Amino acid sequence: MQTLQEKASQWSGVDTADAFAIDDTNMFQKLGLQIFINLSTNFYTRVYDDEEEEWFRSIFSNSKKEEAIQNQYEFFVQRMGGPPLYSQRKGHPALIARHRPFPVTHQAAERWLYHMEKALESTPDIDADSRVKMMNFFRHTAFFLVAGDELKTQKQQIPCKHAASKPAES
Amino acid sequence: MQTLQEKASQWSGVDTADAFAIDDTNMFQKLGLQIFINLSTNFYTRVYDDEEEEWFRSIFSNSKKEEAIQNQYEFFVQRMGGPPLYSQRKGHPALIARHRPFPVTHQAAERWLYHMEKALESTPDIDADSRVKMMNFFRHTAFFLVAGDELKTQKQQIPCKHAASKPAES
Numbered sequence: 213m214q215t216l217q218e219k220a221s222q223w224s225g226v227d228t229a230d231a232f233a234i235d236d237t238n239m240f241q242k243l244g245l246q247i248f249i250n251l252s253t254n255f256y257t258r259v260y261d262d263e264e265e266e267w268f269r270s271i272f273s274n275s276k277k278e279e280a281i282q283n284q285y286e287f288f289v290q291r292m293g294g295p296p297l298y299s300q301r302k303g304h305p306a307l308i309a310r311h312r313p314f315p316v317t318h319q320a321a322e323r324w325l326y327h328m329e330k331a332l333e334s335t336p337d338i339d340a341d342s343r344v345k346m347m348n349f350f351r352h353t354a355f356f357l358v359a360g361d362e363l364k365t366q367k368q369q370i371p372c373k374h375a376a377s378k379p380a381e382s
Numbered sequence: 383m384q385t386l387q388e389k390a391s392q393w394s395g396v397d398t399a400d401a402f403a404i405d406d407t408n409m410f411q412k413l414g415l416q417i418f419i420n421l422s423t424n425f426y427t428r429v430y431d432d433e434e435e436e437w438f439r440s441i442f443s444n445s446k447k448e449e450a451i452q453n454q455y456e457f458f459v460q461r462m463g464g465p466p467l468y469s470q471r472k473g474h475p476a477l478i479a480r481h482r483p484f485p486v487t488h489q490a491a492e493r494w495l496y497h498m499e500k501a502l503e504s505t506p507d508i509d510a511d512s513r514v515k516m517m518n519f520f521r522h523t524a525f526f527l528v529a530g531d532e533l534k535t536q537k538q539q540i541p542c543k544h545a546a547s548k549p550a551e552s
Binding site for chain 2: 215216217220228229231232235295296299300301302303304305306307308309310312352353356360363
């Protein structure tokens with residue numbers, strides 16, 4: 213059986229080493245807090261204004277834009293070498309579990325990445341090397357979450373299969 | 383509805399600030415790689431030798447001890463200020479999702495913590511301050527995972543709604 217990581221690499225076309233090249237240099241020290249805030253603001257402004265793909269925008273309709281921005285940039289800052297803002301406020305990122313309420317399909321991953329690429333290109337002061345590294349990280353992570361989303365379906369089948377409660381296979 | 387974090391704090395008795403006091407100083411720089419390897423080796427030796435609570439040991443019966451040790455110390459090193467060893471090898475920690483195969487009950491959390499406390503006390507060169515900080519982090523995290531474990535049950539009920547059990551509360 214393929215691991216989450218193997219699925220993420222296969223579907224994204226980004227291998228693990230390239231995805232985690234964000235750790236080669238301290239991106240937070242290089243870019244600073246304000247650029248991360250600007251990037252996430254730029255990204256979610258595009259998402260909440262996505263009139264071309266209403267199905268995508270509707271995924272976020274139960275979330276407040278300001279909160280979505282904060283959750284995102286705090287996680288990015290923490291993951292890319294900055295202070296652990298996200299954990300101090302919300303605990304472990306637990307990326308897959310926290311995406312459970314959302315339908316993280318291949319199509320949704322691609323639309324997320326489409327907006328993120330535009331946001332990265334149009335946020336001032338993000339150099340080309342950082343942009344490439346972040347995009348590889350985001351692409352791999354998006355498909356890691358698609359792989360994680362499939363776990364929901366796998367697990368759902370268990371209790372229905374035999375009508376009751378046979379122990380789960382590991 | 384309580385968040386994962388709120389449940390973790392309530393059940394563990396450790397608030398978020400105390401749990402993430404591991405970030406106040408760089409624990410990896412303070413302790414070094416070898417101490418993390420020793421701690422996890424000590425911990426899993428106790429777990430795999432747990433003859434008092436066979437139900438607990440059996441949770442790990444499908445996992446190789448050497449691999450369990452490596453997964454654990456690589457995550458601890460990464461989370462406590464060291465190089466991102468875990469992600470380079472396995473991707474995002476995704477703590478809740480990766481614990482899905484295991485029954486992370488309140489009782490299992492307590493037994494895990496029992497062994498970890500013993501391991502912390504008997505691993506040489508871990509100072510008292512680090513021990514307290516790590517134990518708070520572990521205690522909070524263990525119950526964060528218990529809270530995460532409950533998501534499995536919530537989700538399982540959905541497809542069975544008309545076949546058997548009561549509908550899931552959101």
